[in-house]
Amino acid sequence: MKNIWTTILILAILLISGVCISQETNTGTVKEIEIPKPEVSVFFHLGDRIVSGWLSFLDWLGKTFEPIIGPIFRPINKFLERTYQPWAKICALGLFVGTMLWVWFGMKKEYVNLGRNKESIWTDLRWWTIISMLPHIIVYLYF
Amino acid sequence: MVEYISLHWIDLTIIGVYMVGCFILGVFTSKYIENAGDFFIAGKALPFWAIAFSIVVSDIGALDFVGVAGNAYRYGVSAANFDWLGSMPAMVFAAFIFVPYFWRSGVFTIPEFLGRRYNTAVQVINALIWTSVMLLSLMIMLWTTADDLVYTILGYKPIYTVWVMAGVTGLYTFAGGLSAVVMTDVVQLIVMYVGGLALLFLSLWEVGGWSIMRAKIESYGPEFANHFTILLPNSTENPFPWTGIVFGLGIVLAIAYMSGNQAIVHRTLGARSEWDAKAGMLMAGFLKSFIPLMVALPGLCAIVYLREKNIILHEQDKVIPTMIRMMLPPGLRGLMFAALFAALMSSISGTLSSASTIFVTDIFNKLWILSGRKPLDEKQGLYIGRGFTLFLIISSALFAEQISRVGGIYNFIQTILSLFQGPSLAILLLGILWKRATRWGGLAGLVLGVFFCFILWCVPDLFPAEDPFLFVSMWSFVFAIIVTVVVSLLTKPEPEEKIRGLVWGSVVHDETVQKALSERVQ
Numbered sequence: 001m002k003n004i005w006t007t008i009l010i011l012a013i014l015l016i017s018g019v020c021i022s023q024e025t026n027t028g029t030v031k032e033i034e035i036p037k038p039e040v041s042v043f044f045h046l047g048d049r050i051v052s053g054w055l056s057f058l059d060w061l062g063k064t065f066e067p068i069i070g071p072i073f074r075p076i077n078k079f080l081e082r083t084y085q086p087w088a089k090i091c092a093l094g095l096f097v098g099t100m101l102w103v104w105f106g107m108k109k110e111y112v113n114l115g116r117n118k119e120s121i122w123t124d125l126r127w128w129t130i131i132s133m134l135p136h137i138i139v140y141l142y143f
Numbered sequence: 144m145v146e147y148i149s150l151h152w153i154d155l156t157i158i159g160v161y162m163v164g165c166f167i168l169g170v171f172t173s174k175y176i177e178n179a180g181d182f183f184i185a186g187k188a189l190p191f192w193a194i195a196f197s198i199v200v201s202d203i204g205a206l207d208f209v210g211v212a213g214n215a216y217r218y219g220v221s222a223a224n225f226d227w228l229g230s231m232p233a234m235v236f237a238a239f240i241f242v243p244y245f246w247r248s249g250v251f252t253i254p255e256f257l258g259r260r261y262n263t264a265v266q267v268i269n270a271l272i273w274t275s276v277m278l279l280s281l282m283i284m285l286w287t288t289a290d291d292l293v294y295t296i297l298g299y300k301p302i303y304t305v306w307v308m309a310g311v312t313g314l315y316t317f318a319g320g321l322s323a324v325v326m327t328d329v330v331q332l333i334v335m336y337v338g339g340l341a342l343l344f345l346s347l348w349e350v351g352g353w354s355i356m357r358a359k360i361e362s363y364g365p366e367f368a369n370h371f372t373i374l375l376p377n378s379t380e381n382p383f384p385w386t387g388i389v390f391g392l393g394i395v396l397a398i399a400y401m402s403g404n405q406a407i408v409h410r411t412l413g414a415r416s417e418w419d420a421k422a423g424m425l426m427a428g429f430l431k432s433f434i435p436l437m438v439a440l441p442g443l444c445a446i447v448y449l450r451e452k453n454i455i456l457h458e459q460d461k462v463i464p465t466m467i468r469m470m471l472p473p474g475l476r477g478l479m480f481a482a483l484f485a486a487l488m489s490s491i492s493g494t495l496s497s498a499s500t501i502f503v504t505d506i507f508n509k510l511w512i513l514s515g516r517k518p519l520d521e522k523q524g525l526y527i528g529r530g531f532t533l534f535l536i537i538s539s540a541l542f543a544e545q546i547s548r549v550g551g552i553y554n555f556i557q558t559i560l561s562l563f564q565g566p567s568l569a570i571l572l573l574g575i576l577w578k579r580a581t582r583w584g585g586l587a588g589l590v591l592g593v594f595f596c597f598i599l600w601c602v603p604d605l606f607p608a609e610d611p612f613l614f615v616s617m618w619s620f621v622f623a624i625i626v627t628v629v630v631s632l633l634t635k636p637e638p639e640e641k642i643r644g645l646v647w648g649s650v651v652h653d654e655t656v657q658k659a660l661s662e663r664v665q
Contacts, residue, residue: 062601069598073605073618080386081377088374088385092228095393099232107239114243115417125421129235132429136231139432143220143373 089140096137103129147298148468154477161334161481162311165488168330169315169323179524182320183251183500185413189325194410194423197328199430200335201406201493205288205486207438208339213459215442219370221383222442223435227373228388233397234428238421241402242411244575246420248645251412252497253405253571254505260574260645261585263509268589270505272563273405277498281491281539285309287460288487289543295464305540308484312491313536317529321413321500324492331485332430338482339437341475342466346444349470359447370443383613387606391613395620399568405497441466491536499531507531562600565620566592573627578646584631592623 103112104126116123150158176182189197203226214222250256254273258266285308289301315323350356360367369375374385401407401424414420445462449455452469456462467479507527508519519527570588573580596619599605606614 058597058601061598062603065598066602069602070605077377077606084376084385085374088376088389091389092374092385092393095228095232095389099235103235103239112239112421113418115419115421117416117418123418123422125238125418125425128422128425128429132235132425132432133231135429135432136227139227140373143371 092140093137096133096140100130100133148296148476150297150477150480151473153474154480157474157477158481158484161484165327165330165485166311166315169327169492170318172322172326173318175322176318176320176525178521179503179519179528180521181322182525182528183496183503184409185321185325187413188415189410189413189419189423190415191419191422191426193325193329194414194419195426195430196332197325197410197489197493198407198423198427199434200328200332200485200489201324201410202427202431202490203335203434203438203486204284204490205292205483207434208483208486209287209291209460209463211435211438212442212445212463213461215439216445216456216462217459218383219367219443220373220439221369221375221388223439224373224383224388224392226431226434226438229392229397230401230431231428232393233401234424234431236398237402237408238424238428240575241571242408242420242424243417244647245408245412246414246417251504252501253403253408254501256645257571257574257585258505260642261570261580262582265570265582265585265589266505267509268586269567270501272567272593273501274498274506277406277494277501278535278539281494281498281535282543284487284490284494285539286543288483291460292464292467292483295461296468301544305543308487308491309536309540312488313495313533316492316495316536317532320528321409321496324489324496325410325413327492328489331489334478334485335482335489336433336437338479338485342441342471342479342482343437345470345475346441346448346466350444350447356444356447360443363446363450367446370446387611387613387617391615391617394617395565395568396613396616399564399571399616399620403564403567403571405501406493409493409497409500495532495535498535499528502531503528562596562615562619563589563593565596565616565618566623569620569623570627573624573631574645576647577628577631578642579631579636580627581631581634581637583634584627584629587630588623588627591626592619595619595622 109124109126112125113119113123116125121127175186180186211222211225245253245256248256248259250259252270254266254270257269285305286301288308289304293299293304294301315327319326347353347356350359357371360370374388375383377384377386411420411423414423442462445456445466448470449462449465454465456465467476471479503519503524508524512518566589569592570580570585573588574585596615599611599615599618605611
């Protein structure tokens with residue numbers, strides 16, 4: 001415990017000193033602006049090369065695979081564009097109601113409540129599921 | 144001319160008491176930390192309510208207050224889907240499929256589980272991805288709060304706020320590990336709810352209540368026609384069309400996030416019993432139902448409030464800061480700031496704790512063993528965990544500004560997550576439910592799945608959304624499932640003794656696993 005407090009104290013001092021130093025060196029006046037040193041420039045240059053190489057790779061990736069996956073996904077999107085209500089609401093509510101039904105009927109009561117200290121309605125996680133789901137169902141019915 | 148607010152002494156006192164209180168509480172728990180198990184999974188002693196509070200407050204950051212309110216201001220209630228459809232079904236699924244499973248297998252992290260089920264490559268890749276995402280999230284969280292909130296309203300230099308937040312949170316996480324994180328989270332949730340609800344009620348009061356606000360927004364023209372439609376059609380020019388929300392978010396992204404995200408699942412691994420782990424997850428889902436009220440509704444109120452004051456905002460992320468600046472009186476402003484700091488600090492500490500657990504368990508320990516040494520003992524694990532916590536928070540604070548210059552903060556994180564959430568969920572799900580999934584299947588599913596994500600991103604106009612992360616996660620999940628199944632069927636099945644206790648059914652009744660678990664708890 002004592003060691004921790006000492007460590008925390010040292011770290012706090014280091015942290016505050018670090019902030020103060022970083023502030024002192026960052027008060028940018030015109031005089032203080034310098035041309036980056038050669039070694040820093042090399043890093044920036046290298047960084048630029050890596051980034052531009054990566055972007056070219058992504059561009060190549062898009063162009064290469066477009067003819068393959070475009071014809072697969074675009075018809076699916078066209079179909080989905082025509083599908084909206086009531087299917088949107090049915091699917092969303094189905095997700096909530098389906099989950100509730102799965103917990104209540106699809107799983108054994110013993111598995112759902114495994115590990116509880118005492119058996120009562122308050123510790124039955126099937127009821128917890130129903131109660132947690134209800135506000136969401138109301139919201140999706142309202143909007 | 145930028146108008147800053149100087150905080151009243153009451154506000155400063157509230158914020159000060161809150162910060163010092165959290166710090167003391169967090170550091171106090173360090174007296175119970177003796178080994179790596181205490182530090183990383185709180186000695187498996189957490190009750191369900193603490194787990195629930197901690198999950199909610201870790202999941203909701205200051206980023207959500209800013210980002211979701213901004214999205215609600217621009218797109219309407221569909222922005223709230225992330226906390227409604229994107230949480231509860233996934234949390235029920237996590238509570239009854241994944242959580243008992245992880246808890247019983249006695250692992251510290253999800254990559255550790257994947258490593259046991261598949262192989263070290265899957266474990267290390269997953270761990271590296273998560274650690275990188277967590278580091279990025281930390282930087283963005285820190286800078287968003289410092290720049291978009293504190294600087295916009297108070298005019299304080301963001302760098303000072305970043306270092307104060309990082310210092311306080313980093314130190315108590317460093318000292319107390321998961322126990323400190325969870326204990327402070329409990330306080331932070333209460334502060335966050337009080338502050339958030341205060342902003343909600345005042346916003347509604349100012350615009351004349353829900354019905355008046357709704358009628359006014361709907362009368363503003365076709366631009367606002369969909370602001371009260373939660374499931375938007377596919378042709379919409381925004382990132383939340385209904386197919387993406389239901390299938391991409393509800394079925395893939397949310398389940399992947401709630402079941403495969405170490406920062407969320409971590410607390411349940413520290414539960415004192417399996418029932419507490421499950422109940423904690425369910426209660427968290429219930430508490431999360433109220434989050435959109437605090438984060439999305441003020442964004443809707445802002446449409447009316449700011450229009451009536453003739454204020455036009457060009458940046459949606461400035462909605463909440465502007466509302467606080469213009470609407471809240473002294474005292475409430477301090478409370479709201481405490482709430483925002485609570486949201487930020489809990490997310491930082493949770494991410495720090497989870498990232499250091501992953502680093503030590505899945506990266507450092509593996510490299511340590513590879514170099515011919517014995518696995519880390521409990522004390523070494525504790526020291527390395529603390530060291531990495533410190534490294535992570537200092538590097539986050541140092542680079543927060545540069546990283547956060549990338550625009551569209553909230554969508555940016557979602558985009559990063561969507562790149563590997565789908566493939567990760569696919570191999571996790573198959574690893575648990577399908578005995579036949581092999582190490583090569585898992586590796587191929589993960590690597591090719593992430594590669595497929597890149598392809599989906601790079602092909603232009605493939606999906607009906609400006610930012611197609613919901614669709615990318617959905618289709619990469621399907622693709623990774625197919626790859627894992629095909630490669631698994633083409634490769635040799637895993638030996639029975641390797642997967643015993645790691646596949647659905649066997650873990651629940653496996654005596655060896657249970658014995659190992661009891662020994663770890665003791």
